[in-house]
Amino acid sequence: MERIQTVNPRRVEWCLGDRGADILACARETGISESNLGKLLDGDYHPTVNQLERLAEFFGRSVLFFLDASDVPEKGMHSLAFRSILNQKPELTPKIRLLIERVERQRDIFVSLRKEIDEESLPRFVAPKINPKDVPGAAEKVRKWLRLGDKNDFQTYRQAVESRGILVFRSNGYLGQWQIAKGSPILGFSLFHSACPVIFVKKARFESRQSFTLFHELGHIILHRKSWIDDESSLSSAEGHEAESNRFAGLVLVPDALLDEVPDRVRPHEVSEFDAWLEPYRRQWGVSSEVILRRLLDVGRLTKRDYNAYRDWCSRLEPAIEDSGGNRQYRYREPRHLFGDPFVRVVLTSLSNQKITLNRASTFLDNLKIHDLHQLEQYCASV
Template structure:
């Protein structure tokens, strides 16, 4: 079997350090003999690796094979974008899989920007900052809601579509195993990759779409108020400090404006925190938010005590975990829309229709859809 000898060992070592793994772990997870890797790294002999082995390493690190054949050392700044470095600095403990996830999101944005520049129609939206005053959160949220042209009743999908229409890509992780899933053990709820002409928001798929709505608007707050990339876990969604406090307040006021609170009767509030969900169910359903978001807004308005809110939090934490068994993927062709959103999928399909990209390219951009599923997706968008 032909072997590759001109491998740059420094690049393998650098990638291991970047991912926080040992050479032994790299070998074990890619079914490569440790001795073979150690010989390459030490330059003891010229045995090299097979193309298949090097391809496994490249795929594991999210790189191309040529990356490991180029001469010279590399630096963090050369490989990772400023937005990626911002997230890595905020959460140094990011897992290797999540780092790859972030890089894939950046790659998808690059695909979208390329398609947007090539398309003849010019219908794909471009982001322009609305005029907001960042130090007046309630007013900023009110203006943002007007900018998004939101009706009184909403869901996660309608919030997402409104944001996408303003030139911001909104991705959501997949609930199925694969490269677009955020691991169940990860605490990350969402992140933002800021870019002047096309920011990206990523929301983790959760059992409750209402919780996703808050994450979505929290990340939008980072874009509109702070104009920066950010990555957030559950503690950030509850933070009362700095930019996270601002993003939380922004999300709360945007999702539940002051005038919405007038629809809630304090006299009807049950004495038992376990009944708060039922009490607020009509509003939660109409506004596409969780009961917790409404309770936090009521607490801000001094209509709910901290002890009542804490009792609700304690009760909700003790709820049984949902059944995680995955259903059959009956509608595989719709998954790219759920993951990448309306704007991205339409850009790919329009480019395919104009013959600017091949079927294989379209498939690779849409989570590896097979030809039959790609045809079904086209029919779905055509209303057939």
């Protein structure tokens, strides 16, 4: 069996430290024994091609990265956006760190292909002029900037944001390289970029949760012009940038004109009946009851006592059973659900214009099989 003699052990060691992983975790994920990994670090073991490929996948690097004889150039190995997020939450798991880098690479692919095909019809990101200290004013301008109507769901919200030159990715529901584990508190993150920001939203059972995460992350991009990562505590924070993004999201999703449609006179006395009371508005606006109640609280139409009582009642409900991700009968549609329509269309246009090969297109689209890729082309042509 062919073995690679030129693996640089210093680069393997650097990757272990950078990812915060130990030899045991690396062995478990790659199938290379602890003993052989230890020998590899000492320069006494030469992995097979398959072993090196698994090692490269585990660390999110290319095979060529480990064949370079030089030391790792610390400066420039991570982007400003990545370092910004890591400074906020240095305890991020290795898998989340790898996911952030993977999203950055997809964004770079998109920007590069967009230049190559000279697709002028694709929207460019130009942020609206807002006063970041005036959150209500900013929310009103952004809602007009996005051309939002009065009836929405996550898909229409996503399309509106994408129409302004921002990529919106949503994690897969099934286990894979694009999944945020169901047990993880991370709900999403935003990567600020002057030419093409990216928002990544964790797939949730209720799309109203995804919609709030989407606009919370948009708040960080528009108000703060920073990369950010958010967990469950962030989306209920009452302080600093998190509070501003929460307020921004609530005002974009439920502006005053819509909030005025909610009738106080028929509000139930029991908080357990609030969901039924708000159901028609939740469905039309694609938001949760809590978003509407928070807005009512902010304008003085709901007491803090009733708001807290509703949240307490919700916390005592049995958690909804998450689905397992379903079957993958429509595998060819998954890249569009995951990366959004603009990304997929740029890849397919590049393929059609012979700017990239079929294999590269497959790689860019979550390693879609060739048969599924052709189905995706037909599907995109019909929608």
